[in-house]
Amino acid sequence: MKFLGELDEASLARTQRCNRRLTDPNRLQAIRDTGLMDTPQEEAFDRLARLAAQLLNVPLTIMSLVDADRQFFKADFGLPSPFRETRQLPIDASLCRYTLEGEPIISSNAPGDPFLRFHPSTEPWGIVALIVLPLINPDGHVLGTFCCIQPTVREWTSQDLTVMRELTASIMTELNLRNQIQKLKAEQNLRDTFVAALTHDLRTPLAAAKMGVQMLGRRHADLPGVQVSVARVSGSLDRAERMIQDLLDASRIQAGQRVALEMKACDLHAVTVQALDELSVVYPERFVLKAEGDFKMRADPLGLRRIVENLASNAAKYGAPGPPIEILLERNEQQVTLQVRNQGTPIAADELQTIFKPFHRTRSATESSAKGWGLGLPLVKGLAEAHGGTATVTSSAEEGTCFTITLPADATSQQRFSA
Numbered sequence: 276m277k278f279l280g281e282l283d284e285a286s287l288a289r290t291q292r293c294n295r296r297l298t299d300p301n302r303l304q305a306i307r308d309t310g311l312m313d314t315p316q317e318e319a320f321d322r323l324a325r326l327a328a329q330l331l332n333v334p335l336t337i338m339s340l341v342d343a344d345r346q347f348f349k350a351d352f353g354l355p356s357p358f359r360e361t362r363q364l365p366i367d368a369s370l371c372r373y374t375l376e377g378e379p380i381i382s383s384n385a386p387g388d389p390f391l392r393f394h395p396s397t398e399p400w401g402i403v404a405l406i407v408l409p410l411i412n413p414d415g416h417v418l419g420t421f422c423c424i425q426p427t428v429r430e431w432t433s434q435d436l437t438v439m440r441e442l443t444a445s446i447m448t449e450l451n452l453r454n455q456i457q458k459l460k461a462e463q464n465l466r467d468t469f470v471a472a473l474t475h476d477l478r479t480p481l482a483a484a485k486m487g488v489q490m491l492g493r494r495h496a497d498l499p500g501v502q503v504s505v506a507r508v509s510g511s512l513d514r515a516e517r518m519i520q521d522l523l524d525a526s527r528i529q530a531g532q533r534v535a536l537e538m539k540a541c542d543l544h545a546v547t548v549q550a551l552d553e554l555s556v557v558y559p560e561r562f563v564l565k566a567e568g569d570f571k572m573r574a575d576p577l578g579l580r581r582i583v584e585n586l587a588s589n590a591a592k593y594g595a596p597g598p599p600i601e602i603l604l605e606r607n608e609q610q611v612t613l614q615v616r617n618q619g620t621p622i623a624a625d626e627l628q629t630i631f632k633p634f635h636r637t638r639s640a641t642e643s644s645a646k647g648w649g650l651g652l653p654l655v656k657g658l659a660e661a662h663g664g665t666a667t668v669t670s671s672a673e674e675g676t677c678f679t680i681t682l683p684a685d686a687t688s689q690q691r692f693s694a
Contacts, residue, residue: 277367277395286390289373296375296417297366298343305416306342309450310457311349319449320350323421323442328352330438333423338410338446340419341371349419368396371407371420380407381436384428404429406436408443413451421446481519485512517581521650524657534654534661536575538687543570543579543611544604550583551602558591566604572611574686578658585651586615586678594676595619606684610664613680622670630668631656655680662686 282290296302306312320338327336338350346369348354348362358364366372370391374380385391385402396402404425409417421443492505524534544566551562583602590600594617603614622630631652655678656666664682 283389289376289378289390293373293375297341297372299416301414302375302416302418303342305412305414306340306418308454308457309340309418310453311450312340312342312347314349316350320446321352323445324350324352327421327423327439327442331423331435333425335424336422337424338419338421339371340410341366341369341375341417345369346371346419364396370394370396370402371422374407374409374420375417377409377411377415377417379409380405380422381431383430400424401426403427404431406431406439408439410443410447410450412447412454418450481512481516485509488512521654524654534578534657536578536658536661536686538573538575541572541574541576541579543572543574543613545570546576546579547583547602547604547613550580551587554584554587554591558588561591561600562587562602563599564602564604568606570604570606570611572682572684572686574662574682575658578662582613582655582658582680583615585655586613586680589651590615590617590676590678593617593619608684610681610683613682614677616675616677618675621672622668622676627668627670631666 324336324338328334335353335355336351337348337354340347340349343366345366346364348358348364351359354362370380373390380391382388382391383404385397385405391397391402391405402424404427405422407420407422410419410421411417421439423439488505488508492501495501547564547566551564555562587600587602594600598618601614601616603612603616605612605614652666659666659680659682662682663686664680667679667681668676669679670676
């Protein structure tokens with residue numbers, strides 16, 4: 276751009292450094308990543324512009340983004356026409372482009388400044404005193420500026436500068452939070468795509484393998500040990516299929532959707548006994564079931580079984596190896612309660628707040644030899660809530676760790692109500 280006079284050596288060097296930054300592809304990508312170019316004004320940013328004007332008692336404040344071709348006014352207080360309507364300035368008329376090295380522009384008297392007095396926008400904009408602070412993202416790229424302008428000479432105080440720096444930091448906090456949200460959404464979309472591909476690509480070969488094993492079992496039923504081997508392979512294939520279903524349901528839960536249930540008459544006591552019997556093959560003499568009374572209810576029996584399996588197997592894997600694991604069933608007229616209690620190292624208080632989040636594993640689980648994806652407890656909570664119930668946990672050195680599932684005796688009515 277053409278200045279209105281000859282710049283001194285320091286000012287000329289600054290313009291050259293900033294001009295090189297102007298077209299940096301990484302900086303331009305960072306601006307695109309904000310998603311703010313050519314978007315309408317937003318109260319989140321306009322509020323900060325108004326606040327700066329009020330606290331500093333200036334007539335004009337602007338938040339801008341500076342790309343290779345123009346300066347875009349995202350937020351302002353007191354922006355004059357025609358810029359109030361166009362909300363942009365050609366890059367050759369931009370003063371803010373000279374903060375792209377991360378240096379602010381601060382002056383109490385622009386006409387007397389060796390750099391600012393020759394800038395072609397200083398006089399037309401009535402710029403006399405100004406503070407221009409760069410908006411710098413965590414990667415060090417200058418996205419734009421936050422500035423205040425005074426049409427008269429003004430000696431800026433340390434308080435004035437502090438106000439502008441704090442408000443600039445608030446703008447960057449908002450931008451950084453939005454960037455993190457965008458990354459999380461992209462990660463979620465990638466995870467959903469992965470889960471969808473996994474469930475689609477694996478279920479077909481698993482079904483074919485299971486059918487093949489069953490055919491071999493029927494064809495060679497007279498050979499010793501065949502049925503045992505067939506049962507073992509079929510069980511492994513069933514577990515693999517359940518893992519796929521766990522991934523699919525965890526993805527639904529994280530997306531805020533309810534797990535699909537098939538409600539019917541069932542008996543929680545019978546479901547629990549069956550689940551514990553199968554787990555006892557892997558964890559013999561570990562479980563003690565305490566239940567008195569009738570536990571018939573309307574619920575999804577497969578969902579109930581998955582709750583029992585996840586809680587009981589977690590207790591066996593991560594609890595103390597010696598003491599028994601207690602499973603308690605209780606009920607009243609309206610609801611039934613399932614508790615799974617184990618002894619061992621208590622869960623840290625901070626982890627109790629996040630233990631039901633998908634793909635989260637406690638420190639003790641991560642450090643243990645037992646491997647997992649962090650899906651079991653989120654599924655337990657999702658299944659309980661899909662029934663209209665709740666899942667909670669307490670943990671201490673004295674009382675041990677106790678997961679409590681409370682479910683309505685008739686989950687069908689709860690589903691109709693929640694829908």
